Amino acid sequence: MKNKSIWESEYINKNVKKLNKDLDLDVLIIGGGLTGLSTLYNLRHSKLKIALVEENLVGLGTTAKTTGKINYLQELIYYDIAKKCNVQKSLLYLKSQVNATVELIKIIKKEKIACDLEQVTSFVYAHQKDLKKLQYQANLLKKVGIDVKEHYQDNAYSISVSNTFVFQPLKYILALKNICLNNKQHIYEKTKIIKIEKYANYYLAYTDKYKIKTKKIVLACHYPNFLIPYFMPLKVNIEKSYITASLNKYKKETTITSSLPTISKRYYQNKNSYLIYLNNSSKISDNLNEKNCYDNILNKHSKIKYWWKNTDLITIDKMPYIGRVYKNDDSLLIGTGYNTWGMTNASLAGSILSDILLNKSNEYEKLFDPLRINFFNHPLSILKNCYYNILSYVQNKIxxxxxxxxxxxxxxxxxxxxxxxxxxxxxxxxxxxxxxxxxxxxxxxxxxxxxxxxxxxxxxxxxxxxxxxxxxxxxxxxxxxxxxxxxxxxx
Ligand SMILES: Cc1cc2nc3c(=O)[nH]c(=O)nc-3n(C[C@H](O)[C@H](O)[C@H](O)COP(=O)(O)OP(=O)(O)OC[C@H]3O[C@@H](n4cnc5c(N)ncnc54)[C@H](O)[C@@H]3O)c2cc1C
The missing domain is CATH 2.102.10.10 (Rieske [2Fe-2S] iron-sulphur domain)
Known part of the structure; x- marks a missing residue:
């Protein structure tokens, strides 16, 4: 039994290059997860001088620890967005996720990427208390012509769609890396940015030894830290979950529950058949005894081969933060806050961020604008995040x-x-x-x-x-x- 993700156990990364000199660039991408590599991939034909830096090896951040579902049926997210914002925004978010699924599959097929891609049927199961919300969401999906099936029997309620997928995320990431390198793009691994200075027309980003002068920066580092003013802890909270991969046969499908406590399952087939099982989700500040958290999930199945945990950023309106950090300023961009649906959203970030850098318009730019959330339009959620930050800070100090x-x-x-x-x-x-x-x-x-x-x-x-x-x-x-x-x- 190994304490790492099943994807990491199959990870073979060649051509690792560290930064060994100062650079002068048009665009620096910080972070080699799915957001960073999707952005670099989308810029592969541009004439801009671009480099991506990754503090570890590409893909080994949050992306290495997902359950690898490419799925637009995301818990009750369309219901949530309709209630928190409005139906138009919910439907536009739905369109973005369906399109991102289609585009990701197109890339895999066009580039002939061997990443264990399989089409599966995906289910959302509702707890009894969420039944009305599930029905509302099913109607919303039907409204735009999505073939959604409803299953209400024996006190089990679910909806399903069949045009969703699963894959091996690290095989996909490594293939993107190779395509970028073949296009003479620059990727520096084991290269960490520790400080950034902003000047009138450029930035200086520092590693421990070198300096990168760049006109623009893309923060693809999951939890962004190089920001001023720094409101991020008030605009997101962090959710953690525990995952196992066991040698158990599972149907060719994915399932997830509608709300906490989340149970998520998927099938994975390589040389063996695996059940990937996620459970025990909570706020990062809750349940601090890791041994208990792991014990809770390790006794759920026999034949467990891999076990790991992962964290992701949950945003206030359940939609990601993708775009400009400062108003009307293309020099600092960000892609984060994927609410545990980063395979579609990071790929989407790749196309939105590259469109901004290439001065092209993108139909989702406004929807995901990181500046859309402020104290005046979401006061309660901001205060709630503020409370959790202070509580966790004080409790652990005492x-x-x-x-x-x-x-x-x-x-x-x-x-x-x-x-x-x-x-x-x-x-x-x-x-x-x-x-x-x-x-x-x-x-x-x-x-x-x-x-x-x-x-x-x-x-x-x-x-x-x-x-x-x-x-x-x-x-x-x-x-x-x-x-x-x-x-x-x-x-
Ligand atoms: C339990 C769980 C299950 C999930 N399952 C799914 C799923 O089935 N389907 C789905 O769509 N999404 C899923 N997600 C969400 C998804 O995993 C993430 O949203 C996505 O992987 C984020 O990708 P990223 O590129 O933004 O971040 P990362 O993959 O974390 O990449 C950021 C990179 O930046 C690097 N970095 C950070 N700081 C620096 C620095 N200073 N200098 C240089 N490099 C730096 C890091 O090393 C890292 O590699 C899941 C999330 C969780 C928590």
Whole structure:
């Protein structure tokens, strides 16, 4: 049984190149997940000088840990958008997801990408309390001619559509990488951006050794950290879920429940048949004992081969944030907030962001405008996110020691909270604070990492940052200072 995703177990990445010089670019894409690579792919015929940088290896962020459904039947999202916004927006979002599904399949077929693509029937199952919402959503889908089937029998309620797909997301990502490299595009892996400075007509982005001068930046780094003013924690919350892949036969279909507690299933066939099962979803700040969280899912099936967890950003109106960070300014773009439906939405981000960079119009630009959400149009949701941020910050500052901290000591040294973990007779000392916004960290005894319960940054035992939004490490060195993340600095 392995603590990694089934997709990572099949990952073979060749031609890895690190940045080894300063660059002067038109466009810098930060992040080599599905958003970054889809954007680069869409720009493969442009004359712009472009490079993509990825702090780890391409695809190994959130994209490596999805359930890999290419699906426009997304829980009760069309009902939710109709209620939170209006029916027109809901139908436009539906159109965007159906089109994104079609476009993704077109790319796979045109480029002959071997990524275990299969057409499946997808179901949304409703809890009794959600039955009316499910029927409302079914009617909305029918209204635009979608062949949706309704199944109401024996107290089980579901709707289904048949033109949805599943695939192996990392095989797809690696194929996109190779297509981009064959088109002489530049991808630098193991290259992390730690700071950005904004000048009148350009940006300077820094790695630990090199400097990239660029006219424009695309933030494809999942949880964006280089932003000023920095309202992102108020515009999203983070959901985590636990997943297993077991050697159990499952029908050629996908299912998901209409609301929390989410249960999601899909079929995957490579040399073996797998059931991929997702459960135990919650807010990032809830259920901090990882062992309990994993135990809850590991006893659900026999023959489990892989188990892992993943986090994604949930937006206020259930639609992604894709487009310009500053009003009427094409120099800083973003694609994030996919509400756990990133295969369609990241591909869509690739086409919207590349259209903005190429001065082309895109019919979804306005719908996904990151600036559409503000305190005045969604005050309650913003206040709710504000409350959760503060609660998590304060709770973990007050109760630093957790019941499972047997080999951990937390001490105040020169005014700083320092955690010492003893493992196999070796001592590891880290700052007990996330460089992103200063939240106290929680030790994850399953993965042996320090995790931020506010915005999901992660650090290994030695304190090296292995997942953002933090861009800095937390290794304690008595003579060096703790560094907070830098936002974009205007010069
Ligand atoms: C449990 C779960 C299941 C899901 N299942 C599905 C599904 O079945 N279908 C679906 O459509 N969606 C699904 N999703 C959603 C989907 O996985 C994500 O929305 C999507 O993968 C996000 O892609 P991304 O490219 O934006 O982010 P990522 O894949 O995280 O890519 C961002 C990249 O940026 C890099 N990066 C970050 N900071 C820096 C920096 N400073 N310098 C350089 N590089 C940096 C990271 O290393 C990372 O590789 C699921 C999500 C969850 C949580």
């Amino acid at each position: 109760i630093k020691n957790k019941p499972w901290y047997q080999n951990i000591q937390i001490k105040n040294i020169n005014g700083q909270s320092i955690a010492t973990y003893t493992y196999k007779n070796k001592k590891y000392q880290v700052y007990n604070k996330c460089p992103h916004l200063g939240c106290s960290l929680v030790f994850n005894e399953v993965d042996q990492t320090w995790d931020c319960p506010c915005h999901a940054s992660r650090f290994n035992l030695a304190g090296k940052c292995i997942k953002g939004p933090s861009t800095y490490d937390i290794t304690y060195k008595p003579n060096s200072k703790f560094k907070y993340n830098k936002l974009i600095i205007k010069k």
